[in-house]
Amino acid sequence: MVKEKEIVVSGIRSTGILHLGNYFGAIRNYIRMQEEFNCYFFVADWHSLTTHPDPKDLRGNVYRVLAENIASGLDPEKVTLYVQSDIPEIAELYLLLNMMAYKGELEKVPTFKDKVRQNPDNVNAGLLTYPVLMTADILVQRAVKVPVGKDQEQHLEMSRNFAQRFNNRYGFLFPEPFPFNYGDDLVRIMSLDGNGKMSKSENENSTLYLNDTDDAIRNKIKKAKTDSGPQEENSEKPDYINNLFTLMKLVSTPDTVQFFEEAFNKCNIRYGDMKKQLGEDMVAFIAPIREKAAAIQQDHAYLHRIMREGADKARATASQTLSEARKLMGINFY
Ligand code: ATP
Numbered sequence: 001m002v003k004e005k006e007i008v009v010s011g012i013r014s015t016g017i018l019h020l021g022n023y024f025g026a027i028r029n030y031i032r033m034q035e036e037f038n039c040y041f042f043v044a045d046w047h048s049l050t051t052h053p054d055p056k057d058l059r060g061n062v063y064r065v066l067a068e069n070i071a072s073g074l075d076p077e078k079v080t081l082y083v084q085s086d087i088p089e090i091a092e093l094y095l096l097l098n099m100m101a102y103k104g105e106l107e108k109v110p111t112f113k114d115k116v117r118q119n120p121d122n123v124n125a126g127l128l129t130y131p132v133l134m135t136a137d138i139l140v141q142r143a144v145k146v147p148v149g150k151d152q153e154q155h156l157e158m159s160r161n162f163a164q165r166f167n168n169r170y171g172f173l174f175p176e177p178f179p180f181n182y183g184d185d186l187v188r189i190m191s192l193d194g195n196g197k198m199s200k201s202e203n204e205n206s207t208l209y210l211n212d213t214d215d216a217i218r219n220k221i222k223k224a225k226t227d228s229g230p231q232e233e234n235s236e237k238p239d240y241i242n243n244l245f246t247l248m249k250l251v252s253t254p255d256t257v258q259f260f261e262e263a264f265n266k267c268n269i270r271y272g273d274m275k276k277q278l279g280e281d282m283v284a285f286i287a288p289i290r291e292k293a294a295a296i297q298q299d300h301a302y303l304h305r306i307m308r309e310g311a312d313k314a315r316a317t318a319s320q321t322l323s324e325a326r327k328l329m330g331i332n333f334y
């Protein structure tokens with residue numbers, strides 16, 4: 001008997017230009033997983049509305065996220081690629097799961113508390129129930145693996161709780177979804193100024209975007225936070241230095257990384273040289289993605305075809321899940 005491929009789901013919000021954190025936390029895994037698993041990847045346009053409700057930006061951002069994923073190597077022939085709002089079954093499952101999600105646990109979520117602090121005038125119910133919508137995205141396809149960055153770890157723990165709660169109350173329907181990364185630990189790329197994670201919506205000057213010009217990339221890396229260097233041999237690296245090494249491991253050759261690691265350990269590292277090298281290697285990494293994405297983004301006919309085909313496939317499986325969920329819950333009258 002042929003073993004069925006495991007199901008994978010992951011989404012990216014249509015809130016702006018993708019950056020290296022999105023690439024290394026999520027997309028890099030997508031590109032490898034598409035060869036091995038049954039993958040459902042989507043643009044999370046409903047999730048964007050919690051913080052980015054402006055209609056004039058949304059459509060362009062959806063095209064952009066699709067184009068940047070495809071330019072990075074995602075193959076729409078190998079994966080099901082779709083836009084969240086094309087799948088009404090997700091909204092229905094979200095409604096059902098909301099009956100099992102409690103205000104107290106949702107209010108405790110650290111990302112929710114951060115958003116409340118950042119923007120106290122926009123504490124909408126969508127923001128509070130973000131982990132429930134995310135759970136619906138995953139469970140509607142009955143996925144078991146979710147490639148995400150470190151920032152999503154806690155949300156996924158909640159998804160497992162909601163899955164268990166449903167199964168205990170109504171009967172087994174949902175396998176538990178776990179975060180996934182080909183390296184061991186989930187990735188967290190920090191902002192180049194050392195403050196928080198790189199993010200689509202914050203800290204523009206310290207985030208490396210997949211559409212940055214060659215000069216912008218060099219300049220941002222040049223200004224990245226460093227210090228006067230280690231004072232003792234083999235000392236521990238501060239976070240912001242560690243982040244530069246993480247980036248270097250991702251885009252430079254192992255020899256280059258080793259050279260600077262040794263220099264750090266011997267206290268004779270020159271951060272200016274390291275940044276220059278990292279800048280050039282980063283330009284070589286980003287430039288081809290930027291150019292491909294710019295072309296794909298203009299091709300709306302192509303993107304529409306992908307979106308429609310993806311939506312048809314994603315809806316077929318999602319509607320099966322919903323019909324089973326309704327049956328288990330007693331919402332089947334005819
Ligand atoms: P926004 O600020 O609008 O929320 P974002 O950059 O946080 O944008 P998301 O769309 O929320 O991006 O997340 C898409 C994927 O990228 C998720 O899997 C998330 O874990 C991952 N990700 C986002 N930022 C980073 C980062 N700095 N390091 C590693 N992974 C990241």
Ligand code: MG
Nearest residue numbers: 013151199200
């Ligand atoms: Mg985010």
